[in-house]
Amino acid sequence: MNNKKGKKGVLLVNLGTPDQPDTPNVRKYLREFLMDGRVIDIPFAQRWMLVNLIIAPFRAPKSAAEYQKLWDERGSPLKYYGEDVRDLLQKELNGDYVVALAMRYQNPSIASGLDELKKAHVSEIIVVPLFPQYASASTGSVADKVMELVRKWQIIPNIRFINQFADDPMFIEVIAQRAKKWMEQHDYDHYLFSYHGLPERQILKGSVGSQCQLGKCCNNYHDKNRYCYRAQCFLTSRLIAESLGIPEDKYTVAFQSRLGKTPWIQPYTDEKLVEFAEKGYKKVLAFSPAFVSDCLETTVEVGETYQEQFLEAGGERWDLVESLNDHPLWIECLKNLVLEKAS
Numbered sequence: 265m266n267n268k269k270g271k272k273g274v275l276l277v278n279l280g281t282p283d284q285p286d287t288p289n290v291r292k293y294l295r296e297f298l299m300d301g302r303v304i305d306i307p308f309a310q311r312w313m314l315v316n317l318i319i320a321p322f323r324a325p326k327s328a329a330e331y332q333k334l335w336d337e338r339g340s341p342l343k344y345y346g347e348d349v350r351d352l353l354q355k356e357l358n359g360d361y362v363v364a365l366a367m368r369y370q371n372p373s374i375a376s377g378l379d380e381l382k383k384a385h386v387s388e389i390i391v392v393p394l395f396p397q398y399a400s401a402s403t404g405s406v407a408d409k410v411m412e413l414v415r416k417w418q419i420i421p422n423i424r425f426i427n428q429f430a431d432d433p434m435f436i437e438v439i440a441q442r443a444k445k446w447m448e449q450h451d452y453d454h455y456l457f458s459y460h461g462l463p464e465r466q467i468l469k470g471s472v473g474s475q476c477q478l479g480k481c482c483n484n485y486h487d488k489n490r491y492c493y494r495a496q497c498f499l500t501s502r503l504i505a506e507s508l509g510i511p512e513d514k515y516t517v518a519f520q521s522r523l524g525k526t527p528w529i530q531p532y533t534d535e536k537l538v539e540f541a542e543k544g545y546k547k548v549l550a551f552s553p554a555f556v557s558d559c560l561e562t563t564v565e566v567g568e569t570y571q572e573q574f575l576e577a578g579g580e581r582w583d584l585v586e587s588l589n590d591h592p593l594w595i596e597c598l599k600n601l602v603l604e605k606a607s
């Protein structure tokens with residue numbers, strides 16, 4: 265080999281999606297997903313009973329119906345945009361890099377992505393969990409799985425994890441550009457930044473030295489709450505709002521998709537949207553900046569379910585800013601993260 269340093273590998277990892285939008289495939293996906301101890305962080309036996317006897321059997325048919333709304337001729341957007349982004353990033357990085365795509369749950373698996381990189385004899389692996397804000401249930405789980413697999417290798421290459429990019433200027437810029445298209449066409453009364461929720465205890469468990477007191481600390485992002493998911497969500501929202509000239513009193517940060525009975529981080533999106541209608545807001549533009557591609561949580565939950573609820577509560581217009589998907593600046597942003605270049 266001429267190049268003594270060898271190629272470097274990039275492993276892009278998103279959450280995962282069912283193979284098909286039918287009940288058996290959704291059940292299989294939910295089982296793998298929710299049996300992850302970083303997602304449902306309770307003792308194994310309790311988790312097993314909750315997932316296998318309650319959530320998977322009852323939730324699977326309902327979720328499958330939602331997935332059918334999401335599916336299009338190319339399948340699940342989370343997967344096909346992942347494939348597009350992998351191919352575009354491979355073109356952008358020169359031949360010194362091999363880019364592989366993996367999903368934390370279901371397919372293509374992290375094991376198959378790592379295998380691809382191993383076969384390419386990469387000297388280093390850069391793992392990019394496709395979650396802008398760090399959470400143990402998403403980013404942490406990807407790192408956990410990669411380490412579980414790689415620790416069995418005879419030769420362990422250098423590995424670098426990109427743990428968050430909540431304030432990356434190019435990431436912010438793509439969302440702002442997508443939003444401008446809507447803002448040029450409509451005069452919105454209010455803007456909503458809706459993020460995937462988390463059980464409160466998961467944030468508190470990561471709060472070293474108890475610096476994170478939910479609701480009190482998250483507006484202020486600093487080195488001690490750097491990995492507080494809620495604080496990062498506020499940070500992303502503030503940066504997008506600043507970039508679009510949206511004043512503080514015209515936007516709200518909220519959290520969606522709670523599961524189970526324990527408290528999740530607040531405020532809750534479904535409660536906020538009713539409050540918006542009660543306050544007389546007629547036109548709302550929603551952002552989903554926890555997701556890099558359109559998926560069930562964005563297109564169906566925010567774009568359809570919350571839209572219906574807002575209109576029923578008296579609102580007149582509810583639009584959703586598309587995710588980063590295959591935007592050229594998003595590919596540029598990933599390239600910079602991999603090359604450790606400032607955006």
Ligand SMILES: C=CC1=C(C)c2cc3[nH]c(cc4nc(cc5[nH]c(cc1n2)c(C)c5CCC(=O)O)C(CCC(=O)O)=C4C)c(C)c3C=C
Nearest residue numbers: 279280281282303327342399401402460523554559560561
């Ligand atoms: C921002 C990243 C995500 C975090 C953090 C996260 C935590 C988390 N999720 C659940 C439960 C469910 N999430 C579901 C779908 C889903 N979640 C994310 C991302 C994060 N989840 C995405 C991108 C998706 C959509 C995937 C797709 O195929 O489009 C689902 C399945 C759908 C449903 O039945 O509603 C569940 C369940 C928990 C419990 C949790 C943290 C504790």
Ligand SMILES: [Fe+2]
Nearest residue numbers: 279460521561
């Ligand atoms: Fe989720």
Ligand SMILES: [Fe+2]
Nearest residue numbers: 476482492495
């Ligand atoms: Fe916090």
